[in-house]
Structures are given as structure tokens and as C-alpha cells.
Amino acid sequence: MDAVLDNLDVYVSGLFTTLRLCLWSGAIALVAGTVMASFRVSPVPVLRGVGTAWVTTLRNTPLTVILFFIAFGLPEIGLRGSYSGFAIAGLSLYTSAFVCEALRSGVNAVSAGQVEAARSIGLTFSQALRHVILPQAFRSSIPPLVSVVIAMIKNSAVAGFFGVAGDLSANGQSLTSAQGYAALPVLTGVVIFFWFLTVPAGLLLAVVERRVAVIR
Amino acid sequence: MTTRLRVPLAAAAVALLTFTLTGCGGGSDSGGSSSSPSPNVAAAPSFAAGTTMARLAQAKKINVGTKFDQPGFGLQGLDGKPKGFDVEIATLIAAKLGIPADGINFIETPSAIREESIEQGRADIVVATYTINDKRKQRISFAGPYYVAGQDLLVGKDNTTITGPEALKTSPTAKVCSVTGSTPAENIKKYLASPSQLVLFDVYSKCADALRTGLVQVVTTDNVILLGLASKADGAFKLVGKTFTQEPYGIGLKKGDTAFCQFISDTLKEAASSGAYERAWTSTAGSVAGAQKPTLPPAAACS
Numbered sequence: 001m002d003a004v005l006d007n008l009d010v011y012v013s014g015l016f017t018t019l020r021l022c023l024w025s026g027a028i029a030l031v032a033g034t035v036m037a038s039f040r041v042s043p044v045p046v047l048r049g050v051g052t053a054w055v056t057t058l059r060n061t062p063l064t065v066i067l068f069f070i071a072f073g074l075p076e077i078g079l080r081g082s083y084s085g086f087a088i089a090g091l092s093l094y095t096s097a098f099v100c101e102a103l104r105s106g107v108n109a110v111s112a113g114q115v116e117a118a119r120s121i122g123l124t125f126s127q128a129l130r131h132v133i134l135p136q137a138f139r140s141s142i143p144p145l146v147s148v149v150i151a152m153i154k155n156s157a158v159a160g161f162f163g164v165a166g167d168l169s170a171n172g173q174s175l176t177s178a179q180g181y182a183a184l185p186v187l188t189g190v191v192i193f194f195w196f197l198t199v200p201a202g203l204l205l206a207v208v209e210r211r212v213a214v215i216r
Numbered sequence: 217m218t219t220r221l222r223v224p225l226a227a228a229a230v231a232l233l234t235f236t237l238t239g240c241g242g243g244s245d246s247g248g249s250s251s252s253p254s255p256n257v258a259a260a261p262s263f264a265a266g267t268t269m270a271r272l273a274q275a276k277k278i279n280v281g282t283k284f285d286q287p288g289f290g291l292q293g294l295d296g297k298p299k300g301f302d303v304e305i306a307t308l309i310a311a312k313l314g315i316p317a318d319g320i321n322f323i324e325t326p327s328a329i330r331e332e333s334i335e336q337g338r339a340d341i342v343v344a345t346y347t348i349n350d351k352r353k354q355r356i357s358f359a360g361p362y363y364v365a366g367q368d369l370l371v372g373k374d375n376t377t378i379t380g381p382e383a384l385k386t387s388p389t390a391k392v393c394s395v396t397g398s399t400p401a402e403n404i405k406k407y408l409a410s411p412s413q414l415v416l417f418d419v420y421s422k423c424a425d426a427l428r429t430g431l432v433q434v435v436t437t438d439n440v441i442l443l444g445l446a447s448k449a450d451g452a453f454k455l456v457g458k459t460f461t462q463e464p465y466g467i468g469l470k471k472g473d474t475a476f477c478q479f480i481s482d483t484l485k486e487a488a489s490s491g492a493y494e495r496a497w498t499s500t501a502g503s504v505a506g507a508q509k510p511t512l513p514p515a516a517a518c519s
Contacts, residue, residue: 035287072422072425073431075426075430076429080431083415083431103315106220146260160396160416160418161396161418161423162417163415163416163417163426164416165411165414165415166411168416170396173328173396174397174401174402176328176329176397177326177328177397177399178326178327178398178401178402179402180331180351180352180355182331182332183328183329183332203217
């Protein structure tokens, strides 16, 4: 394990790059996913169509293809930016489709009586969504959201193939390929450092789930 | 058949069909005739008993690790076989052992697993743009070097600000592209004003695309690979032309096998004097415009 202990600074800097990537992508994905979930359950057919198209396209396209189109297709049509920005855009778009579906399952878990009661006291659809449905839906959909967030953290490794230098898995590769350390200890170190990101995320969301659990 | 069984059975049938169909796609077509020189295979070479050479000559088979994604050195063609300067060098060595071209089993050894492949015996030799350095010498031995590459910079043809690696510190907005895990990516880090200047992809062709669209200003790797990228770009790129590192490429083999190391070094010297080394170069990496013909560097002592 000398390979890991001698290069702790490389691992830690990789961890922080990956953390920054995941925090930005997670925040954007959660917001976009919530908006799309609202679209999918709304009574307006156009919005439902937009939501369905969003989820169908992004969920069924591989992440590498999405990142490829963003990192290489956008500059061709003149949109320029940093590769970190492209990676965050690609990762958050991809994850937002999964967040949308997780939330929609939560919305479906809210009993119909809640919607009827909201209607009967005069709330419009968007008011009912904001004050009655979405809060309950979030609480029910925490388990699938945990999985989606952990999958996103692991997917961030793909960003290393599309211009982002210095994330955790890319640093691991530079230690094995360029510097010649044995692959198994280095990659075990990469896995353990990914656990530093995914396990706390899972634990934190488990605590949140217990706090807001819906008592049935 | 009851409805309960029908759906799972149908799903299993579809899955089975999918797996068999994916297996069908892997057949290789016979490629066109290659223009690479075929060295004369030694008729009945004899070696001292117990040496690696004797073992390989008797088996008439050799496992060679090489790259499958390096233009000019080891690039996998549509027929599944790699072609390039490294492949030609390996063919020369195999020919001296009496092994014909179809007795050579090329396996892909990307940079990260070259040492493992030798240690575990999956490859008898590794000829894969393998830079000799002391860290690697702790695990395996090197024969050669057979080529000395140099790291260089590729810029757009109108770029006059970047004249060498020192210019990167004074142009902090210039982005530099290379490949994840490569030695050139490690080497360029000390010339950068800040780490955010470095952009990494998994293959060099993506770096060329990024240079073309202007999202990066510089691509850096070994000069021969840069020449290959420039030749495909129809004059849109130019090499800065100042190599700033020395990368001696060696042939990796099991640690401590000095007899085999000596045999390989002797084979390389013979190939240089007979012209086979030059032919190997001109038919592969040397066919790119601007590539300079190398001379065989003096062999390092075998240990």
C-alpha cells in the first residue's frame, strides 16, 4: 500500500475535484429533475410531452455519448466553454432524468385523498404541487434518490475521458500508467476514496429519511 | 403452457438470443495485404539449453504485448491485428527466434498493465512505446532502447505565442491537451502556470478535435504521434519543433533475464546494420511527412 500512502496528496486532490464536480452536478440535477417531474404529472399535455421527451432521450442515451455530444458537438456549432462546465452539464442532464423518475414514483405514492383534499380547499395545481404533493413525494422517494446520487458520483469518473483533468479516477490512472505503480493497490485506493464520497452521502440521506419518514 | 411460465420464458429466450447475436459479431475479416516488410525467419536457430530463447524457439510461439491505440507504433486495424513500428520490432525479434509471423500472439497492453503482463507471464516481451525509467526497472528488465522519442508541442498553424514549453507559464489562458495516464501528461505539469491549464482525454484524436475547434491551444505528446495528428489535419496544425524530453523506448522482459536481454540487443544491432530496422521505420511511423529517420541508440547494459 506504499503506492497509496506515498501519493496521498494526489488522491486527496482528486477527491476534491470529484467532490466539486458532483456537488455542482447534483444540485443542477435535483432542480432540473424536480421541474421535469412536475411537468410529467401536470394536467397540461404540452408540459407532459416535454417531460416525457426529456426523460426518454436522456435516460436511454449512454453518458459517454451525451458527454461526447456536449464536449465535441457544441463547439462545432460555436458554443464554447470550459471542459469542466461541459462535464457538469452532461452529468447533471443525465442524472436529472433519473431524479425525475425517482420523484415521479414518490408523487405516485402520495395518496389520492391528498390531491382531492387540496383541490377541495381551492388550491390550484401548482399550489397543490408546491405545498402538498412534492413535500410528501420527496420523503417517499429518498431511497431511490440515494441510489441515483451514488450512481452519479461513480459516473463522474467518465468525465475524466472528456477533458476534466485531475479527478479521482484520472489521477489513479496517471499513477499506474505514467508513474509505474502496480495497478491493484492504486485502484484499490481509488475505490476507497470513492467510498469516502458515496458512503457519507448514503448515511446522510438515511438520517434525512428517518427524520422525515411518512408514518403510514 | 400456463401464462405464469410464458412471460419469464419469453424473456429468457430474448436474453439468450441477444447474447448469441453479440457473440456472432466478433469474426475478423482477412485484411488487405500489408506493405510491411516480412523479415527472414531463421531456419533452425539453436540456443543454449534453459534460456528463454530456447523455450520460445521450441514452442514456435511468442506472446507480445503492444499498444492497440498508438498511431504509428501499435494501432489495431480492422482485422483486429496491430500494425506499427513496435509491431515490426517484435516481428524482427520473433523472426530471429525462428517464429513466423503467425506464431506471434499480440495482446493489448495499455500503459497501466505493462509490468503486470510481464510479471504474470501473459506476455514474453512488451514492445509498447515503453519508456525506460528506474521505477519500472524495479519490477522488470529492459532491452534496448530501440528508439528515442521526444516530447513536443502541436499548435494551430497561426499560433506564434507558444514557441516552447516555457511559453505556457507566460500564457496562463492557453489550454494544453494530452491523454490520461500518459508520461507526456505528467511531464508537462511542471511547465504549467496552473493545473487548470491541463485538459485530458482518453485518445489523441479527441485532442486533435479540441485543437481544431479552438478549445485547447496546444497538444503535447511524443513528436512522432504529433506528426501523425498533424498529417491528418491538412495543414491546420504545426509542430513547435523543440523536443524537451528524452523518452527512450525499451523492450520489457522478465526481471533478471540477462541472456534474453542480450539476445534482443544483439538482434537490434544486427537489424540496424542489415537495414531491417530502417525498413521497419519507413513502412510504419516513418511514412508520415516530416518524420526523421532514427538511428538505433546505443544499447543500455543488461541487468
